Amino acid sequence: MKSKFPRYRVELITAESEDSLLVRHRRLIRFPQLTMPLLAAWTPDHWEVSHTDEIVQRVDFDKPVDLVGITANTPAAPHAYTLAREFRRRGVTVVIGGPHATLLPEEVDQHADAVVVGEGELVWPQLLADFERGELKHIYKSCALPDLKNMPAPRWDLIKGRVYxxxxxxxxxxxxxxxxxxxxxxxxxxxxxxxxxxxxxxxxxxxxxxxxxxxxxxxxxxxxxxxxxxxxxxxxxxxxxxxxxxxxxxxxxxxxxxxxxxxxxxxxxxxxxxxxxxxxxxxxxxxxxxxxxxxxxxxxxxxxxxxxxxxxxxxxxxxxxxxxxxxxxxxxxxxxxxxxxxxxxxxxxxxxxxxxxxxxxxxxxxxxxxxxxxxxxxxxxxxxxxxxxxxxxxxxxxxxxxxxxxxxxxxxxxxxxxxxxxxxxxxxxxxxxxxxxxxxxxxxxxxxxxxxxxxxxxxxxxxxxxxxxxxx
Ligand code: B12
Ligand code: SF4
Structure with missing residues (x-):
């Protein structure tokens, strides 16, 4: 039977370096990525999810969480590694996914506890279950591709910031x-x-x-x-x-x-x-x-x-x-x-x-x-x-x-x-x-x-x- 209260906490971060923030802010980008709201929707109920989108928010390294999931494109990758280092220094497990992790999983693996290659829908719940059992693997890659039927509603409630x-x-x-x-x-x-x-x-x-x-x-x-x-x-x-x-x-x-x-x-x-x-x-x-x-x-x-x-x-x-x-x-x-x-x-x-x-x-x-x-x-x-x-x-x-x-x-x-x-x-x-x-x-x-x-x-x-x- 499911516990009434969440037993685990995961912080999802959409990584954005200072440099690109400068470019993006001035270029008037208003609409958020779908990645983390969707991943949050695929997260089992007994996990409490929070989200930081670095375009509009600052990362709180001292937030009490069990796991951090970061999405990063290639220009944001070095910055994502810095975030990962800070969290791991505090004893928090870090998972990185997204375009850069898909292109260079071995490199990303050196900076994270686990890497998700390609699409996350099918492997994310499995990764979280492995974490709960203390059996986290290094690289997760889906054997099957999600068919997108019954896609859950993205967790837009996690998106903060008035320009979005x-x-x-x-x-x-x-x-x-x-x-x-x-x-x-x-x-x-x-x-x-x-x-x-x-x-x-x-x-x-x-x-x-x-x-x-x-x-x-x-x-x-x-x-x-x-x-x-x-x-x-x-x-x-x-x-x-x-x-x-x-x-x-x-x-x-x-x-x-x-x-x-x-x-x-x-x-x-x-x-x-x-x-x-x-x-x-x-x-x-x-x-x-x-x-x-x-x-x-x-x-x-x-x-x-x-x-x-x-x-x-x-x-x-x-x-x-x-x-x-x-x-x-x-x-x-x-x-x-x-x-x-x-x-x-x-x-x-x-x-x-x-x-x-x-x-x-x-x-x-x-x-x-x-x-x-x-x-x-x-x-x-x-x-x-x-x-x-x-x-x-x-x-x-x-x-x-x-x-x-x-x-x-x-x-x-x-x-x-x-x-x-x-x-x-x-x-x-x-x-x-x-x-x-x-x-x-x-x-x-x-x-x-x-x-x-x-x-x-x-x-x-x-x-x-x-x-x-x-x-x-
Ligand atoms: C929206 C978008 C933007 C928006 C961002 C809006 C915003 N407010 O953030 C805008 C238009 C601003 C933009 C800008 C750029 N973008 Co862009 N963008 C996209 C786009 C079209 C959609 C992203 C999205 O929401 N996808 C839907 C989600 C559900 O899919 P996903 O992100 O792939 O996530 C899935 C998996 O990858 C995985 N996953 C991803 N992250 C994680 C993390 C964890 C922990 C886990 C478990 C799983 C996981 O699980 C998800 C579900 O399957 C993608 C293309 C794409 N199809 O993704 C390009 C894409 C991400 N962009 C790309 C590029 C190149 C750029 C620019 C560099 C372009 C430029 N020259 O300026 C800039 C970079 C800006 C910056 N500094 O970050 C490339 C990235 C390539 C790379 N190697 O990094 C992509 C892949 C497009 C492409 N044709 O190659 N982009
Ligand atoms: S592969 Fe498809 S998405 Fe990528 S640039 Fe070519 S036409 Fe566009």
């Missing part, structure tokens, strides 16, 4: 593709899973507020499923967004049903306008020559496009920054997440670059895509890549560019303009440090003195220590 929206869920898990740089194929083993549509609908009905995010990796992976889902959620009158690949743009029924069901924007991993780079990255399902038409088709259905824009692929030369900004301005792209390429450990691209002697550092905190370049690019220096990315982001979100893009898009103008201005202001806070590498090293003049001081400072750093310099 709680309209977050998934309908599908996984992605059928295997892009060279992506972690998803390892995390979910390229096996797509779909929640029963009725269960997704019931969950959304219980969610507060109107806005909703599906953190799916490719919500259009199975078009028939997606269309059934969109039809079923349409009466709920939500405004939703998710992630997808570009080819769905050519399925008019998909776009019509998505729009009718309240889809306001989709994140598309367009990555680069160079088809040669897309081919090397094993992303042949993207056709760069179609991007303008892809964006036009989304707009025709009133759906905004947020593009993932990545610089640093092997065919990117110094002109890629300018040509990319020019292209997306003329195509009326609504918004973009601009980054440098990150070769995450143990992915195919990491192995290739490592074999070519092009990995510059294994300090995982630098694998952030925003502030550091961790590999030797093929056609420019790491400094040029970082500065070019900064320059391109700033040009993309400059006021003339926002006006031009909004005039061409005309999609959801009030919120789209607000979002663009948000990015514009966030970038302005960072101070101008980038430059267009096509023009060579920037010349100092009065207007861009600060910009160049930052850029020059960064240029003088060693390749492995490359770091953006904040405006002083």
């Amino acid at each position: 929206g709680k309209g977050v869920t998934i309908a599908t898990r996984g992605c059928p593709f295997a892009c060279e740089y992506c972690t998803i194929p390892q995390m979910y083993q390229r096996r797509m899973r779909y929640r029963p549509v009725g269960e997704v609908v019931d969950e959304i009905k219980r969610m507060p507020g109107r806005a909703l995010i599906f953190w799916d990796d490719h919500i259009g992976a199975n078009r028939a499923y997606a269309k059934e889902l969109f039809t079923a959620i349409a009466p709920l009158k939500r405004w939703w967004t998710s992630q997808c690949t570009a080819e769905v743009a050519f399925d008019d029924e998909f776009l019509t049903l998505a729009a009718r069901s309240g889809c306001k924007a989709l994140f598309l991993g367009l990555e680069t306008i160079s088809q040669a780079s897309l081919n090397v990255a094993n992303k042949r399902h993207n056709h760069a020559t179609e991007y303008r038409e892809v964006i036009r088709r989304f707009h025709a259905h009133g759906i905004a496009v947020q593009a993932g824009v990545v610089f640093g692929f092997d065919h990117d030369d110094r002109s890629i920054f300018r040509t990319t900004v020019e292209f997306y301005r003329s195509a009326g792209l609504d918004s973009a997440t601009v980054s440098v390429l990150i070769p995450f450990p143990n992915t195919p691209i990491f192995k290739r670059l490592e074999a070519e002697g092009r990995i510059l550092t294994r300090d995982w905190s630098k694998y952030n895509g925003k502030k550091d370049v961790v590999f030797q690019p093929a056609l420019m220096s790491p400094q040029e890549l970082l500065m070019g990315m900064e320059w391109a982001a700033r040009r993309f979100y400059s006021l003339p560019s926002v006006i031009e893009r909004m005039a061409r898009s005309r999609t959801g103008l009030w919120w789209n303009i607000a979002r663009n201005l948000g990015y514009h202001l966030a970038l302005r806070n960072f101070g101008e440090v980038g430059f267009n590498p096509e023009g060579g090293e920037p010349q100092l003049d009065r207007q861009n003195e600060n910009a160049c001081r930052g850029a020059k400072h960064a240029l003088t750093r060693r390749r492995t220590g490359l770091k953006l310099v904040e405006r002083t």
Whole structure:
């Protein structure tokens, strides 16, 4: 018979280093990860669960708990190790899971009492039972993959902090593709899973507020499923967004049903306008020559496009920054997440670059895509890549560019303009440090003195220590 009172206490931590906090806060991220609310829901009743999301809360190392579970992506891994050390010093058992643990379980094992590789639903209860018996193993990896049926309601009551929206869920898990740089194929083993549509609908009905995010990796992976889902959620009158690949743009029924069901924007991993780079990255399902038409088709259905824009692929030369900004301005792209390429450990691209002697550092905190370049690019220096990315982001979100893009898009103008201005202001806070590498090293003049001081400072750093310099 179950005890009336909890006998064990577990603290779940969504790890976020100080460095990335700075970036994230300024980039206005409002919606939480699903990871820990979901893991909490899979925790047996006789465990009392608490949660700390480092984006909005500080870790309390003296909280009286029996076990700590940490989720960490690669840039947060070194910070997660520091957290683990502090807890273990106090005699608390630490378990680490998430993308980095899945990619490098042996490394993570050196910093934790147990590591969870891949998906947690099936192994987490088993791990807790082992802990209770004093038989914790080092590495847990599910033999079977969870089918996502009867997914419990995520414990949103554990999410604190006033900036957070709680309209977050998934309908599908996984992605059928295997892009060279992506972690998803390892995390979910390229096996797509779909929640029963009725269960997704019931969950959304219980969610507060109107806005909703599906953190799916490719919500259009199975078009028939997606269309059934969109039809079923349409009466709920939500405004939703998710992630997808570009080819769905050519399925008019998909776009019509998505729009009718309240889809306001989709994140598309367009990555680069160079088809040669897309081919090397094993992303042949993207056709760069179609991007303008892809964006036009989304707009025709009133759906905004947020593009993932990545610089640093092997065919990117110094002109890629300018040509990319020019292209997306003329195509009326609504918004973009601009980054440098990150070769995450143990992915195919990491192995290739490592074999070519092009990995510059294994300090995982630098694998952030925003502030550091961790590999030797093929056609420019790491400094040029970082500065070019900064320059391109700033040009993309400059006021003339926002006006031009909004005039061409005309999609959801009030919120789209607000979002663009948000990015514009966030970038302005960072101070101008980038430059267009096509023009060579920037010349100092009065207007861009600060910009160049930052850029020059960064240029003088060693390749492995490359770091953006904040405006002083
Ligand atoms: C939401 C999200 C974000 C949000 C975060 C919002 C927030 N407020 O925190 C935003 C958009 C801000 C974001 C930013 C970034 N993200 Co992100 N993001 C995601 C996304 C799409 C969903 C996360 C989620 O909720 N998943 C659903 C949960 C249920 O799944 P899960 O996390 O995999 O957890 C399961 C298992 O992994 C396991 N598990 C995980 N942790 C633990 C811990 C324990 C103890 C246990 C037992 C089990 C366990 O159990 C869970 C259930 O099966 C994932 C992709 C994905 N599918 O996960 C990428 C993903 C995590 N992001 C990724 C990346 C690269 C980034 C960025 C670096 C991108 C960039 N260049 O800026 C930044 C990093 C920001 C930062 N500093 O942390 C990569 C991470 C790769 C890696 N090796 O680390 C992922 C995997 C996407 C990808 N295509 O590869 N991201
Ligand atoms: S399509 Fe997107 S989620 Fe799928 S493997 Fe490629 S980058 Fe990853």
